[in-house]
Amino acid sequence: MKRILLSMLVVLLNTALFAQTSIPTMWDVSSTTLPDGWTTSGTDFYSSGTTAGSSSVKMNGDDQFVQVFFADEPGDVTYFIKGQTSNNAPFEGVFSIQESVDGTSWNNLRVLTNTEISSGGYTEFTDTPDAASRYIRWYFTEKESGSNVALDDMSIIAPVAGANQEIAVSDGSEAIIMNGNYLVGEAVGSTLSDTLYVLNLGLDSVLNVTNVSLSGVNANNFAITSFDNTISPEDSGMIIFTFTPIASGQSDALLTIENNDSNEDPYLVNLVGYGDFLASEPVAQATNLNWDIVLSYSLGLEFTATTAEGYLVLRNNNGPVTEVPVDGVTYKPGDMIGSSKVAYSGSNTGLILNDIVANKTYNVAIFSYNGVENFTNYNTILPLTGSQASLGSMQPVMEYSTIDRTSNTFLADLQAKVNQHTVQFYSNFDDTYVRNFASRDTTDGMKVITCHYTSFEHIYEPPFSFNVVSREHSYPSSWFPAGNAETLPEFNDYHNLYPVLQDEANAVRSNFPLGEVVGTISSEFMDGKLGLDVDGKKVYEPRDEQKGAAARAMMYMAATYNTVSGNSWEFPDPIGVAIPFGQDQDVLKKWHYEHPVSDWEIARNDYIESLQDNRNPFTDSTLFACHIDFSNMTYIENPTVPCTTTVTSPDAVIEVYVNNLVSVYPNPTSNFINIKSLENNGKKVSINLYSSIGELVISQEFSDNELKTLDINNLSSGIYSLKISKGNLSQITTISKL
Secondary structure, X not given: OOOOOHHHHHOOOOOOOOOOEXXXXXXXXXXXXXXXXXXXXXXXXXXXXXXXXXXXXXXXXXXXXXXXXXXXXXXXXXXXXXXXXXXXXXXXXXXXXXXXXXXXXXXXXXXXXXXXXXXXXXXXXXXXXXXXXXXXXXXXXXXXXXOEEEEEEEEEOOOOOOOOOOEXXXXXXXXXXXXXXXXXXXXXXXXXXXXXXXXXXXXXXXXXXXXXXXXXXXXXXXXXXXXXXXXXXXXXXXXXXXXXXXXXXXXXEEEEEEEXXXXXXXXXXXXXXXXXXXXXXXXXXXXXXXXXXXXXXXXXXXXEOOOOOEEEEEEEOOOOOOOOOOOOOOOOOOOEEOOEEXXXXXXXXXXXXXXXXXXXXXXXXXEEEEOOHHHOEXXXXXXXXXXXXXXXXXXXXXXXXXXXXXXXXXXXXXXXXXXXXXXXXXXXXXXXXXXXXXXXXXXXXXXXXXXXXOOOEEEEOOOOOOOOEEEEEOOOHHHOOOOOOOOOHHXXXXXXXXXXXXXXXXXXXOOOOEOOOOOOEEEEEOOEEEEEOOOOOEEEEXXXXXXXXXXXXXXXXXXXXOOHHHOOOOOOOOOOOXXXXXXXXXXXXXXXXXXXXXXXXXXXXXXXXXXXXXXXXXXXXXXXXXHEEOOOOEEOOOOOXXXXXXXXXXXXXXXXXXXXXXXXXXXXXXXXXXXXXXXXXXXXXXXXXXXXXXXXXXXXXXXXXXXXXXXXXXXXXXXXXXXXXXXXEEEEEEEEEO
């Protein structure tokens, strides 16, 4: 007889094969992945919890709950609650902790009303449920406006051992709950001998095992070799059985342990055996793929189930999925199989794909499978496949029909258009923008988010927490004329907020203006740097890919909130005593044209509109920026395009480079464009010029060392996109025809 230490059993948790969990069980919200047996409804997450760097469950609506379903007699229930209110105002509302025998009828363990929930910090509570209960839930009974609940560190311990015999079953390292599953595998024709341990948790009485039997259609694949009849208090006995599969695939048998435990006789364990170490392969694949959500920032799909335990969905952003999963391997979202990424693995027949940008085609392949863990068997023949293009800009056709750039009321009209919006909350930025738009799946069940300024990739285990990465106001909140209180709409405006690495970027930028560093660099991290510009002023320069987006965010804030409460939102000059100069609007307008709106920025604008009901007009229209002098928020009637407040001669040589190999000048121009290769390596240069509506107006190719002049005298004035390709390098730049 093998004795198993009871202290070991106390910390055991069951496997992920059943809807119940064993006791003890806990969830400290260090991960959004729910422990076995735990479910939630309507809840979200706060980035802070009972300890520094931890998270908590966010409950902000009637009938939201956290629930746990367990298989054993429970001991005490412990949890921490805090009222989430503005400025630590008193909590208002009703919150209940409930228990149930069947998950349908509930009784209150505790009801907390109003100030019984502290808004100043977490309070620990402990309750003792009935021994017959198998469900506990934390339930937001009545939510009052302005009061939410943060819930953290929920746990249910094992009951204190009594004198009477008490049965428990283990495989030697993990508990097996009542009606739980135990997995084994063996080659067809071979025999596996295995052992389960029966524990007596009682302190005084003997546990008698009167019989152990097998039943079920596949019970002939299993056999009981021996079992111990008598188990002393605080001791354990053994059940030895064999598994001899007669065919590949899954075999099930019900193991019945008859005993003298008053409330767990018989004790039932589901034996799941896999011949040749794999589940049976599903005969068919899922069918009828339907894309039921098609947006610029999100795609949703659903399909018809087949006879299978689950489905693995692979996605490829650059072509059809050609890879197949490997039998015996379990995958998590974010894992890579060749060039395809796992989007989902589970039993659901629908999912939403995030990490979507506008104007792009996405491909999926759906494989049915049976089995779990290393016994998983995939059907890899002719999976269900499909593709779907995300939408382009979701800007309504008549969005700016009332805005006339030639009118001297342009500023007021634009401000009236975009200022009326639904205010989101700065504190919800992680639960909405980060989770639904900015984050991406990566390997091992982790997530990754990119720093807006530096391109640093922050990898984290959900839920996301603002510690390494912070919320950056592109137009610094310290510049706000009405102050930077979190209650102000401008402080909470998502069009101005970006996730930015805190120590190496956000703190470095501080409230310095954005600009181009050409002199001494005082701080540099990856693609972001702080240093001196051409005039010797200290500025922060973000990575090229986000310069245009940052510029458009700053212009949006000035145009949206100008005149609100009588305040002018002109770019401050000077910024302050420590920074005796201001933001150069010419730099922002230059970036606005040099770094045109990307498909990612289009999707971002559309997603934020879905939350705030307003758009960034500078993302939607290239020309709006030219009509505003951001130094004093006045109207410019006849601006040059591209525009600066310092007019550039049409004949000036303003060069654009393709990896320093091709120059383009002048820009802006009235009648011609010069394109010159700066390196002679025998590669052809191809050029394509597109109108503002995407029409190809010029397409030519020329030799490597040739100066090419394009005659555009007959083209209409406006903004054109010029795509230049040389070898496998290409770049798109904006050309202004005067």
